[in-house]
Amino acid sequence: MVAALGPALTAIPTNALRLVIGTVLLVFGVQWLRKAVLRAGGVTALHDEEAIFQRKLAAAQRAASHRRGTVPDWYGFTLAFQGVLLEGTEVAFIVLTFGSNQHAIPLASAAAGAAILVVGAAGFAVRAPLARVPENALKFLVGVMLTGFGAFWAAEGAGARWPGSDAALLVLLPGIALLGLLLVAGLRRQKGSRDRRTAAASPAQQAS
Amino acid sequence: MRRRLRAPAAFVYDLVIGDDWRGALGLAMAVAVTAAISRTTFPSWWLLPTAILALLPWSVWRTARRRA
Numbered sequence: 001m002v003a004a005l006g007p008a009l010t011a012i013p014t015n016a017l018r019l020v021i022g023t024v025l026l027v028f029g030v031q032w033l034r035k036a037v038l039r040a041g042g043v044t045a046l047h048d049e050e051a052i053f054q055r056k057l058a059a060a061q062r063a064a065s066h067r068r069g070t071v072p073d074w075y076g077f078t079l080a081f082q083g084v085l086l087e088g089t090e091v092a093f094i095v096l097t098f099g100s101n102q103h104a105i106p107l108a109s110a111a112a113g114a115a116i117l118v119v120g121a122a123g124f125a126v127r128a129p130l131a132r133v134p135e136n137a138l139k140f141l142v143g144v145m146l147t148g149f150g151a152f153w154a155a156e157g158a159g160a161r162w163p164g165s166d167a168a169l170l171v172l173l174p175g176i177a178l179l180g181l182l183l184v185a186g187l188r189r190q191k192g193s194r195d196r197r198t199a200a201a202s203p204a205q206q207a208s
Numbered sequence: 209m210r211r212r213l214r215a216p217a218a219f220v221y222d223l224v225i226g227d228d229w230r231g232a233l234g235l236a237m238a239v240a241v242t243a244a245i246s247r248t249t250f251p252s253w254w255l256l257p258t259a260i261l262a263l264l265p266w267s268v269w270r271t272a273r274r275r276a
Contacts, residue, residue, distance in 0.1 A: 019239070019243075022239075023239050024224060026235055027224055027236065030232075030235060030263070031224070031225070031226040031228065031232070033264065034228065034268055034271070035226075038268060038271055041268075041272070043271065043272045043275055086223075151256040154239045155239075155252070155253055155255070155256045158239055158243035158252070159246030160242055160245075160251070160252040160253040161253060168253070179261060179265075183264070183265055190272070
């Protein structure tokens with residue numbers, strides 16, 4: 001996808017590309033970061049990855065497999081296609097933006113190809129369920145990266161000039177991470193004092 | 209045809225904007241204002257970090273208060 005779309009994208013003005021992709025990444029990243037903060041702060045429940053894995057596995061095993069054209073298992077095909085398309089499109093957008101930014105689409109395509117091999121090998125080496133991966137910490141990190149790079153590219157696409165150019169990312173990314181961590185700390189403190197108030201009120205209610 | 213288009217559109221909306229359209233609108237407006245300021249001689253790089261600094265805590269606080 002990167003190799004096919006890359007040359008076509010070079011025809012689009014770089015600033016327009018940065019503006020559109022940067023804004024989408026920014027909105028998407030802030031949403032991810034917000035959800036990760038709410039989970040880490042105890043406002044929404046953490047995903048039980050093991051339970052989700054077992055539920056999805058059972059649903060996939062129950063699904064009747066039927067052939068469509070040359071595809072022997074249509075359910076399996078659509079399930080895999082959906083996941084790969086969604087995640088692959090995200091990666092393709094990021095790689096294309098990096099590539100067009102540096103006017104090096106072939107290099108970005110080669111790097112994307114290398115990433116496929118590395119991620120494929122890593123996935124084969126670590127075949128354990130996702131429960132062993134600290135999902136919310138990963139989502140927090142991805143949210144910080146998407147928000148930071150999104151803000152950087154959206155501002156550049158809108159015509160802004162960052163002080164220190166690319167080095168501004170070295171301040172922007174830790175700054176966003178710090179903001180997220182402070183929000184998590186604030187939510188946990190709030191939840192702790194609410195839980196203490198509830199615990200203190202319960203014996204009083206039982207006594208009356 | 210319309211039903212076929214509605215499902216992917218709803219999927220993209222949920223993926224990118226999610227359950228907080230106000231925050232997404234605020235960020236889009238901040239990008240637009242950045243573009244407007246960039247046409248003048250004033251620096252405009254500070255606007256998006258400021259928007260994140262304001263909108264993220266606001267959105268988190270609103271959700272936390274709603275679910276408390």
